[in-house]
Amino acid sequence: MAAVALTGARDRLQRGAVAAVLRGDVPGPGGSLGDTPGAVAARVTGDAEAAHSALGDVLVPWLWALTRAMSLLAVVAWLSPVLGLLTLLxxxxxxxxxxxxxxxxxxxxxxxxxxxxxxxxxxxxxxxxxxxxxxxxxxxxxxxxxxxxxxxxxxxxxxxxxxxxxxxxxxxxxxxxxxxxxxx
The missing domain is CATH 1.10.287 (Helix Hairpins)
Incomplete structure (x- = not known):
C-alpha cells in the first residue's frame, strides 16, 4: 500500500510539472529553474524520483514492521483476548x-x-x-x-x-x- 501511495504521489508531481511546462508557467531562458522547459521538467522529475526513493527507503520498512506488529497483536488478541489486552497495555x-x-x-x-x-x-x-x-x-x-x-x-x-x-x-x-x- 505504501509503494502504491508513493508511486501515485510521484506520478501526480510529474504530471503537474509537465502541465506547468506545457501551460508556459515555467520561467523563460535564464530563469531560476533552468534555461528550457525541458530542463525544468527534467529537474522536477529528478527531484520527484529522489524524494520518492528517500521516502520509500524510510517509510516502507517502518510500515512493514508496523504491519507485522499489528498482525501479531491481532493474532494474540484473537487467540487470547486477555493476553491481547495486556500486550496492548x-x-x-x-x-x-x-x-x-x-x-x-x-x-x-x-x-x-x-x-x-x-x-x-x-x-x-x-x-x-x-x-x-x-x-x-x-x-x-x-x-x-x-x-x-x-x-x-x-x-x-x-x-x-x-x-x-x-x-x-x-x-x-x-x-x-x-x-x-x-x-x-
Missing part, C-alpha cells in the same frame, strides 16, 4: 523502554569517565609526591584511595555493561529497533 512501555535505557547508559558512561578521571588524579598526585617524606607517611592511605576509586569505577563499569545488555534487548523487542528502538 504494555505497548507504551515497550516503545519507551529503549529511550529510557539509552539515557541510563549515557548517564553511566559519564559517571565511569568521572571515576576514571578521579582515579587518574589520585594516582598522579601520589606519583608527584613520590620523592617526599610526606609520601612515605601516607603511602597506605594513597593505596587505599586508589583502590577505592578503582573499585567504584569497576562497579560503575558493571552497571554500564548491564545497561548495554538491557539496551540491546530493548531495541531487539521490535525487530532490531525498527519501531521506536535505538537502531543499533
Amino acid at each position: 504494555a505497548l507504551p512501555l515497550f516503545l519507551l523502554l529503549p529511550r529510557a535505557v539509552g539515557r541510563i547508559q549515557q548517564d553511566l558512561a559519564r559517571q565511569v569517565r568521572a571515576a576514571q578521571a578521579s582515579t587518574t588524579a589520585v594516582a598522579l598526585e601520589s606519583l608527584g609526591a613520590m620523592g617526599t617524606i610526606r609520601a612515605l607517611g601516607h603511602e597506605a592511605g594513597v593505596i587505599e584511595r586508589v583502590r577505592r576509586c578503582l573499585s567504584q569505577g569497576h562497579q560503575l563499569e558493571q552497571k554500564e555493561a548491564l545497561a548495554y545488555a538491557a539496551g540491546l534487548w530493548a531495541s531487539g523487542v521490535w525487530g532490531h529497533g525498527a519501531i521506536g528502538g535505538t537502531g543499533r
Whole structure:
C-alpha cells in the first residue's frame, strides 16, 4: 500500500510539472529553474524520483514492521483476548523502554569517565609526591584511595555493561529497533 501511495504521489508531481511546462508557467531562458522547459521538467522529475526513493527507503520498512506488529497483536488478541489486552497495555512501555535505557547508559558512561578521571588524579598526585617524606607517611592511605576509586569505577563499569545488555534487548523487542528502538 505504501509503494502504491508513493508511486501515485510521484506520478501526480510529474504530471503537474509537465502541465506547468506545457501551460508556459515555467520561467523563460535564464530563469531560476533552468534555461528550457525541458530542463525544468527534467529537474522536477529528478527531484520527484529522489524524494520518492528517500521516502520509500524510510517509510516502507517502518510500515512493514508496523504491519507485522499489528498482525501479531491481532493474532494474540484473537487467540487470547486477555493476553491481547495486556500486550496492548504494555505497548507504551515497550516503545519507551529503549529511550529510557539509552539515557541510563549515557548517564553511566559519564559517571565511569568521572571515576576514571578521579582515579587518574589520585594516582598522579601520589606519583608527584613520590620523592617526599610526606609520601612515605601516607603511602597506605594513597593505596587505599586508589583502590577505592578503582573499585567504584569497576562497579560503575558493571552497571554500564548491564545497561548495554538491557539496551540491546530493548531495541531487539521490535525487530532490531525498527519501531521506536535505538537502531543499533
